[in-house]
Amino acid sequence: MYVSRILVNGVNKDLVKQIKGLFSELGYWIVYNDPDIIISVNSINNTIRKYFAKFHNKIIINVVPDGSSVIPLTKEHSGGSLISSFLADSLGANLVLTTSTGVKGLYSVEEFSWLNGFSIYGYDRKIVNSLNKKLVTEGKVNVYVDSYKGNYILYDGYSLVDHKTKADLIISENVDSMEDKSSNRLYLIPSGIYIGIRYLESTPLDVLVYSLRMTLKSLYILNDRIDYIVVPSSLKNDKKLHQITKYYYYNIIYGSDVDERSSCEALLKELKVKVLLKDVRRAFGVITCLGVK
Structure with missing residues (x-):
């Protein structure tokens, strides 16, 4: 789930250099081939034209040439908004989010997992989408903690419940305890x-x-x-x-x-x-x- 190989390119060379420096100082890998993340300093149309066909399954972030706005174009739920948020804060830019959770200021299920250092066990897109929809429409996703003693944070919209039958998300260290994998709930395990x-x-x-x-x-x-x-x-x-x-x-x-x-x-x-x-x-x-x- 976590990504750290960043390709930065665009028409404003000074801004490209600044962005490379920001991420390099944090420990990210600045690459020219096989990136996880593409940060394009360009118009949205040019970014789409240049990168979508080849990198549609990667995180693509557009930065307008004057650095005033940062827009995650793909995988907003899967790290795009988080990386974009850091970048926008660093540049003093506007962050433009387009997903229903992002617009409401909520962390998606994928983002909840990322922020807490968990992986989604047996990732099921249908269930993930269903829970994200529930988060937006009902404002609540239920979390049960099973055999896990580490730290975690319940962000807005996530509530702790006392039994796994009530849960949408189950935090567990024990994969063997995941007996109901076919149900409409997800297991989150420590990412190691x-x-x-x-x-x-x-x-x-x-x-x-x-x-x-x-x-x-x-x-x-x-x-x-x-x-x-x-x-x-x-x-x-x-x-x-x-x-x-x-x-x-x-x-x-x-x-x-x-x-x-x-x-x-x-x-x-x-x-x-x-x-x-x-x-x-x-x-x-x-x-x-x-x-x-």
């Missing part, structure tokens, strides 16, 4: 969010907490949820790693003692984790990266 982090032992605890939070926020995961923190084994005796549990619910994985010049990404690649956000220096020399598995 890994953050690799390299730092000096003298780094203050609050700096580590801030760096982790900024890493999650860079991918628009807003509930401070991490499944695994991966650090070099040389930090095994650092008490701060366990003090962080006051802020996050997570497991610690100790990777190899990599050379100081090695990348943070090496910690995740060693675990065969798909790296989404590359190495970024956050604060006081703390380096983080993020991946999913």
Whole structure:
């Protein structure tokens, strides 16, 4: 579900350069081939003409040449609005949303999952569309939490219920418990969010907490949820790693003692984790990266 490979192109070269810098500083990959996201600084007609035929299944975002408006043209529910929202805020631009949930200021089911760091198990477009319609028309989607102890946020329109028979969405860590897969409800499972982090032992605890939070926020995961923190084994005796549990619910994985010049990404690649956000220096020399598995 999460995407991080961005192609930026368009007629305003200064604005293109600015947008590339914004996303690169967050850890996104700026690419020229095989993008997940296309940001086109152009007229809507020219953007459609240039990219729709080849990239209709990707997130396509249009930025008008003067930078005054940002419009997600495809996959608004599947990350398009979230990426566009960050871009609009950064540019001081108007964000133009066109889906029924976006117009009402509600997060779709897909966006609810993204923001909370979940994946939709056995994605069924028909059920997703039905629940998004229910969110708009009735203003309420019911959520049941089953065998999950991590953080989550109930955004506007999402309400907690006390039994799964009342639920539209079920948050669960146990795939085996999903006995009613044929019903008109969806299961959300943790996406397996890994953050690799390299730092000096003298780094203050609050700096580590801030760096982790900024890493999650860079991918628009807003509930401070991490499944695994991966650090070099040389930090095994650092008490701060366990003090962080006051802020996050997570497991610690100790990777190899990599050379100081090695990348943070090496910690995740060693675990065969798909790296989404590359190495970024956050604060006081703390380096983080993020991946999913």
